[in-house]
Amino acid sequence: MKVAYWPGCVSRGFTPELHGSMAKVAPLLDIELVQLDRASCCGAGVIAEHNQELADTLNARTFALAQQVDGAELMMNICSTCQGAQGECQERLDSSAEYRAQVNSTLADEGLSYEKGLTNKNFLWLLVEEIGLEKLSGMVKRPLTNLKVGPFYGCYIVRPRDRLGIDEEHPRDHYLEQLIETLGGTVIEYAGMRKCCGFPIITMNKEASLKQAGRHLGDAVDADADCLVTPCPLCHLNLDMQQPLAEKVVGRELNMPVLHLPQLVGLALGLEPKELGLSRHVVKPTSVIDWSTSVVGAAA
């Protein structure tokens, strides 16, 4: 399937392994990624904090660009924060024809226009809803047997439920668990699964920010997870890159590797850890895979 692909900013900045692994995994899943190179940052909720109309207009532009991709079935993002931030803007844009017209008049300078009703799905949702877990399970070459994975969703993709379309038919706040099982792994449930990594306040209250990251990582350690998996690169920054600092704040060793979603999927589909960028993590995923033998869950 062809998708209008919004990779976000951080996947091309401080978490390039996310961008790279997505590029490697897509062809295996028959996804043609048409990258929206011209689009701008979703604002991560911060631009909306500053000026709502500005955030709505910038994202309407992204949506309009996505709608121009010929033959694309939908727009896909690889970041919980983009999903949430863009979703909030889209909700406003879709709610009022008058407002949409106002925003579109700003986009008209560029010859762009957003038409109501865009479908914007995170890669996680696409896996479950567009590809399907049954089909996916048939593609698994290296089942994640013995791998105990803890899901870390990221706030922006699980709250508020109504706006994110989470209901009984679409239990999107349980997709990571379903996915992990489909790929052959063991789901580890722990207290911090759907809590906040702390990234939004890293500059305002560093201690509180890293305490959150540290606690949730610690909960996963206590629940005996081998690693976490997350669909959000901003969470990844606070959980992986900042893990050494988080350890100091909560006063305990953590050693909890955090995988990006495409990396977990890629491993199960038979890709090699190095090509998935697993060596680039600050917390080396040694408990995930034996580098020499490619056996998953090799470490005890």
Next chain:
Amino acid sequence: MPAHDVLIIGAGLAGQRAALAAAKAGASVAILSKVHPVRSHSVAAAGGINAAINVADDWRSHAYDTVKGSDFLGDQDAIEIMCSEAPKEVMHLEHIGVTFHRNDSGELDLRAFGGASMKRTAYVADITGQAILHVLYEQLMKHHEQVERYEEWFVTSLLQDDSGRCCGVVARDVRSGRMETLQAKNVILACGGAGQVYSPTTNALIVTGDGIAQAYRIGAPLMDMEMVQYHPTTLVENGLLITEGARGEGATLLNSEGERFMEKYAPNKMELASRDVVSRAEQTEILEGRGVGANKDGIYLDITKVPRKRTLEALREIVNIGKDFAGVDITREPIMIRPGQHYIMGGVKTDVNGATPIEGLYAAGEVACVSVHGGNRLGANSLLDTLIFGRRAGEHAAARAASMGLPDTSDAQLREDVATIDAIIARPRTGRRVSEIKQELGETMNQYVAVYRDQEGLEQAHEIVKRLQAESKDAYIDDKGAVFNQDVLGAIELGYMLDCAEATVVAAIERKESRGAQFRTDFPERNDAEWLKHIDISLNGDGPQISYSAVTMTQWEPEERKY
């Protein structure tokens, strides 16, 4: 022993307003409430507050509407005071921060309400009670040094000194179970009505007639207890209130034939006739087989007529109620309602300053009967009543306190109440459970003492109430603890409810006519010649004793009441 100039029981609108007024007048004030003040039932009042603030309006018009609404049982001097002081009170509320809705010129916007001859109801969406209550509580927080708050304390007795003056209360700190005597020069009862006597009722679980019963037990007379208002639009699902404001915004009532039946009963005011008229109309439609719903015991309230944006802005709460409790989007389909118990016009008899015949004991708000509502209360007059008479009682009590010493009290009542509570806790499990008795009481009242009453039914109710009173003395509870023992408080509240029920039934039997909310199928006409008077009930020995008091008339003679 804590002592204050003015001790207020109940922290709803009347109580909080009294506290602020008394504090402003320089008295030492304490306010006591069995729940946190913002949980008081005033919070559920929705539609608005009446005042003749429109320059084209006149408080005398408001007063006349109120007199007519009361079916001429209201005391006109009190009504004149309430209506003439209303504009100033509403402006005061605006000044302390109530977020009233505005018109395009930035002035207070006014909506239509039942029984009103012109639009004079100021409102905050449909959360007016909540908005005012929270703003008053903000003021109490601001003035925390002048008003001491006893939050989650439960009064078990009113105290009297040897000469019969009220001089304080015995109360329980619910959190710890500790009982204390609180002395006061003046006590203002502001504990609300007695809706839980009925089932279903729009009233909260805390509305158990505490103040009415406590005053009654120390000899204060009750007045107009037969006047119980059934609100026309309560949810069939669970008895919850759908505000009159909906009809004020243009919603209509329809029967099973889709007709706007109010045309037959009140061709002029239609859905905005006075509440007793509308409730009776609905009840008649239901009794005559034109009800809707699976049991044909409902009526459709159609709010789809109101523009959607207006509904979201001004009737937000009922959008929520429809969605959460009835699974209905009121902007797209009608909602099923029926008449349900809502308010009691009767209560502790007071004068226009909130003073009862017992020295040192005041009452204001729904607990009191001044009477401004007579046989039927107009919508949006209750919020007004609580504030006007709450303020007056607070001022009057403060003034009285300034010129007197603290009466003597002893710990005798405290010891007695502690023993009573211990006894309740120790009761053997041989009788009935408190909840069972309460349930039977509620169903009985809703069956025999409701919109349509007759001698046989009322006597039946009386027998049942007396039996339940006897059974309540053996009713057992489960909780033996001291910390937050809600069980034992429930047993005490049951006693209060039964006293209120008895007074209501006795008064209803006594009044052999139909007036306002009392409709007797055996006496369907209003009879001014014999019954243009209040029925007073006082405790004499073990039982209720009836007497009468005159209705004060200033400007308006009774006339035929048509809407």
Next chain:
Amino acid sequence: MAETHKPPERFTLRMRRYDPESGEAPYWDEHTIELEPHRSVLEGILQAKAKFDGSIGIRCSCRAAICGSCGVRINGEPGLACHTHLDHARASSKDGVIEVEPMGNMPVIKDMIVDMDAVHWKKVQRVTPWLINEGPQPEREHLVPRESMVDITQTMACIQCGACVSDCLAMEVDPGFIGPAALAKAYRFVGDPRDEEQRERLLDLSEDPQGIYDCTHCFKCVEACPKDVNPMGQIMRLRRIAGADQHINDQNNGHRHEETVVTLIKDYGLLHEAEMIPRSYGGNSWFGKFHPAAGKELLSSLPVAIRGIAKRKMSIKIAIFGHKIPKQDLNAVKRIYEKVESKPERYELNLYVSGVDEDAEQTPVGVGSEEGSAK
């Protein structure tokens, strides 16, 4: 008609009990009640109280989601017991049994009753929760724009139930955080044209390290609130007004951070992570990184940066120069900034007030039409 009257069913409630007088630890207590499925969890608990055990402690009063007494956690999520249907609660439970516990972040007094004075009310009192308007009062009402009263009705709708405080994730790690309920209440005054202390309030709440910039933006309170008060949204409005209108440059880097992100996206079209951190501390300009505050932060972040570069997580090029969108598109972005930010007044659409167009599909974002079309 949408009302479905199913017959009564049996539901099992698992309630968290705690008897402070017993000296025992809290424990779970199960009771099975029978009610129609659309009735509330509170009604279920009250039936258990009435029939089985009158000592079960829960605050409740109105049963209509307006008094705010019955805040609890149901299946781990905060909300009102009177407002939660039995069938929904069972469906969202782990094992078919409805779990009810006291709210979080507050000490437990007994069973499901918490000490709100110690936490919730203390924080509310912290924000000076009364109108400050000291001058001579007009004879009639203050004239204020209609929209302003409609706007603050959203925060006036708060019933002080504590559900947002119960599960606030920032408060969980930082108990001194002023929190969603109190800050929403603060907006009620900041947004009220009659209040005379807008600037003072915002200065206070911006400079307080546990004020508006301590919110971790996790949406928990938005979801918890039974009245759509949107506490987090109100906190964001306070930030907006503090920064843009009152020009408050707080010591917590909150405003600088906001300005930094906004400016970087204008200049690059994308986030420049390496610039974001120093500028948030030192000031929103290229020179910001030379400010002593930024220097201190950079120094402490040096190990993080070195590690990242060593693992080839980020290239030095990205770290120093960031990455940009194509020039033409960057110009378009700049034009959008200029056009929107030059408007004399910010335009804010609040769905609470405006609702959704009559014909708008109620389908949430990302579900779209059956074919899932991007068009």
